[in-house]
Amino acid sequence: LWDGILGHLKERLTRPTFETWIKPASAQRFEEDRLVIRTPNPFARSWLQQHYAGAIAQAGEQVVGRPIHVDFVVSDHVEETPKRVPERESAPPAPSNNGASLNSKYTFSRFVVGANNRMAHATALAVAEMPGCNYNPLFLCGGVGLGKTHLMQAIGHYRLESDPKTRIAYISTERFTNELIEAIRRDSMQNFREHYRRVDLLMIDDIQFIEGKEYTQEEFFHTFNALYEAGKQIVIASDRPPQLIPHLQERLSSRFSMGLITDIQQPDLETRMAILQKKAEYENMFVPQEVIHHIASAYTSNIRELEGALIRAVAYVSISGLPMTVETISPILSPPRTRGEITDEAILDLVCNEMKVTLEDLRSESRRRDISQARQMCMYLLRKYTDLSLPKIGQALGGKDHTTVLYAIDKIDQSRSRDPEVQRLLNGLCNRLEADAR
Ligand code: ADP
Ligand code: MG
Numbered sequence: 001l002w003d004g005i006l007g008h009l010k011e012r013l014t015r016p017t018f019e020t021w022i023k024p025a026s027a028q029r030f031e032e033d034r035l036v037i038r039t040p041n042p043f044a045r046s047w048l049q050q051h052y053a054g055a056i057a058q059a060g061e062q063v064v065g066r067p068i069h070v071d072f073v074v075s076d077h078v079e080e081t082p083k084r085v086p087e088r089e090s091a092p093p094a095p096s097n098n099g100a101s102l103n104s105k106y107t108f109s110r111f112v113v114g115a116n117n118r119m120a121h122a123t124a125l126a127v128a129e130m131p132g133c134n135y136n137p138l139f140l141c142g143g144v145g146l147g148k149t150h151l152m153q154a155i156g157h158y159r160l161e162s163d164p165k166t167r168i169a170y171i172s173t174e175r176f177t178n179e180l181i182e183a184i185r186r187d188s189m190q191n192f193r194e195h196y197r198r199v200d201l202l203m204i205d206d207i208q209f210i211e212g213k214e215y216t217q218e219e220f221f222h223t224f225n226a227l228y229e230a231g232k233q234i235v236i237a238s239d240r241p242p243q244l245i246p247h248l249q250e251r252l253s254s255r256f257s258m259g260l261i262t263d264i265q266q267p268d269l270e271t272r273m274a275i276l277q278k279k280a281e282y283e284n285m286f287v288p289q290e291v292i293h294h295i296a297s298a299y300t301s302n303i304r305e306l307e308g309a310l311i312r313a314v315a316y317v318s319i320s321g322l323p324m325t326v327e328t329i330s331p332i333l334s335p336p337r338t339r340g341e342i343t344d345e346a347i348l349d350l351v352c353n354e355m356k357v358t359l360e361d362l363r364s365e366s367r368r369r370d371i372s373q374a375r376q377m378c379m380y381l382l383r384k385y386t387d388l389s390l391p392k393i394g395q396a397l398g399g400k401d402h403t404t405v406l407y408a409i410d411k412i413d414q415s416r417s418r419d420p421e422v423q424r425l426l427n428g429l430c431n432r433l434e435a436d437a438r
Contacts, residue, residue, distance in 0.1 A: 001035070001063055002027035008059035013052075020319065021048055025072075034069045035060055042284050045072045047315060050308065069101075102160075102170055105282075106153035112278055114271025117147060117264045124151045124235075128158035131201055131233035135260035137224075140237045141424075142264030143431040145302035148237040151264075152203050155235055159201055168201040173209040177216045193219075197226040203235045207256070212247040221252055228255075239435065240428040244354055263427055267303065272296035275303060276310050285314045287324060294326045298333045301434060309333055341437040342385040344396055350432060351378045354425075363398030376408035377429065383409050385433060 009022055025048060028038040037056070039045040048056075049072050060068040108128070113121045120140055127138050140148045152170070159166050171179075183192035196202065202223070210216055227234055241263075242248060242256040267275065273296040280287045287310065295313065299306040313329040322328040352359055355374040362375050375397055382393045383405075390402035397405075416423045 001030055001060070004063035005056060005059040008062055009052075009055060012055060012059070021052060028073060030068075033064075033066065034071060036071050036073055038075050039072050040075055042074050043314065043318070045074050046283055047311060048072055050311060102153045102156050103149075104157075106150040107157045108154040110278065110282065111147065111150055111154055112271060112275045114267050114274065115265075116267045116271060117142075117151070120147075120151060120262045120264045123260055123262050124155050125158075127233060127235065128155040131155075131159065132231045135262075136228065137234035137236050137256060137259040139242065139256050139259065139261040140235070140264065141239065141241050141261065141427070143239060143266065143301065143427075144435055145304035146264045146266065147303060148239075148264060149205055152205060152235050152237050156201065156203060166201065167199045168203070169196060169199045170203040170205070172205045173207050173216075176204060176220065177210075177213055180216055180219055193223070196223045199227070199232065201233045201235070202227055203237075205237045207236050207238045208240055208245050210248065210252075211245050214249075217249050217252055221249070221255070224252075224255055234259075239431055241424045244425070244428040244432070246353075261424065263424060265427070266301050269296055272299070272303075272306055275306065279307055279310060283311075283314075285310075287314070290326050291324055291329060294329070295333065342433050344382055344386050344388060346433060346436065347381045347385060348378060348396070350429060350436075351381070354429060354432075365398075376412050377426070379405050379408040380412040380426075381429060381433070384430075 005027075006022065010018055013022065021044065024040045024044065026038050028036040030036070035056075037048070039048055053070055053072075057068055057070045060070065108121075108125065111117075111121065120142070123135055123138055124140070126134050127136075140151060142148050156168050156170050159168055179192060183189050204220075210220065224234060236256060238245065241261055242253040245253070273292050276287070276292045276296055279285075280292070291313065295306065295309050299309055309332075312332050313324070316322075316329060316332050317324045320328075348359060348362065351357070351374050352362070355370065355377065357371050357374045361368075361371045362378060364371070366372070378397060379393055382388055382396065383390075388396065390405045394400040394402050394405045412422070412426070416426050
């Protein structure tokens with residue numbers, strides 16, 4: 001099998017990549033469609049995992065003729081420093097807990113708490129300690145790469161540790177949909193329903209993808225109710241709050257809001273540095289403080305990219321033989337994203353759609369509450385994301401003068417700190433804009 005995979009990869013990857021990363025690795029075992037690959041050191045493991053897991057799985061699929069799952073372990077001769085928590089990957093495969101495939105790194109101990117995620121972390125921990133009691137459902141929302149999946153899976157790990165017999169399911173909305181379609185096709189709805197309605201903890205990720213999928217919504221609604229009524233914990237993650245998920249049935253939206261909605265914001269510099277520091281420690285990488293600071297300053301809005309930059313820097317230094325300094329790694333960091341990518345049109349469009357007003361309303365003199373809130377929101381977002389001057393912003397909204405614009409921005413700023421509803425709405429809009437600008 002491994003030789004077959006090597007054959008495919010050799011064709012697909014460049015020679016240096018193949019020689020540096022693939023060749024030193026080997027297959028350790030292959031069981032139940034799970035291929036475990038042995039790597040020479042922790043760094044190679046995380047590099048392969050992040051960059052080539054997909055390619056290897058694809059090559060494997062071509063060889064075996066069905067999808068396979070790949071995992072990486074570090075060869076046995078590498079001593080783990082006492083500081084590191086033993087990794088699940090290097091231990092014998094954990095008994096499959098009802099098919100919930102959790103990433104062994106996504107634990108509470110590896111989650112850095114900062115001002116941006118303190119609430120989300122605290123509530124997740126509360127749910128992990130007393131599932132079904134406090135916040136049900138727990139609805140985690142936040143932009144791409146800010147740690148929703150990590151936090152959600154941490155709850156799963158915690159539950160399994162305190163009660164290995166507990167039945168948990170972690171599933172992406174996409175997979176839920178696919179399994180549902182498959183169940184219909186195979187006429188096995190009974191099994192499907194029993195499977196998800198029997199668990200003690202259901203974690204469903206990226207629920208925003210349920211938008212417009214009527215049948216999935218229908219089925220999920222019943223799953224939700226069955227679990228909820230049985231006092232089982234439900235955790236949901238989404239890149240935006242329920243009311244901003246388009247075409248979401250009202251009854252689902254209201255159920256999602258029944259427990260607690262908590263959001264994760266973008267991390268500040270200090271938190272980003274702490275995350276890099278922790279990552280470097282776990283991966284046994286030595287990275288000077290200035291370099292940590294430099295990388296943390298360049299990547300502000302997505303922790304996945306932040307970590308990716310660190311890995312790239314370490315790889316670059318180890319391959320090039322250069323010292324790890326701010327100067328040597330600068331060329332491999334991508335330039336920080338500029339604000340200009342979010343256009344005024346995109347902002348007006350989004351606000352109209354999400355807040356159910358028309359462009360005409362926005363530009364009118366109407367003082368209707370919903371319209372003036374939407375108008376103020378536009379002004380706020382235009383100020384935040386574009387280079388338009390205050391008078392220009394006023395013009396874009398039907399010729400308001402710049403003091404009106406200033407007032408509006410101030411108003412949103414104040415109400416977001418007082419009113420969690422406004423804060424949530426604003427976060428949702430910002431996340432959406434930033435995601436679309438990618
Ligand atoms: P999301 O699901 O919100 O898109 P993820 O949970 O997949 O984001 O997180 C992206 C990456 O960032 C993961 O590797 C995760 O471990 C890491 N990460 C996010 N937040 C934190 C944090 N607070 N501390 C440590 N690592 C984090
Ligand atoms: Mg996620």
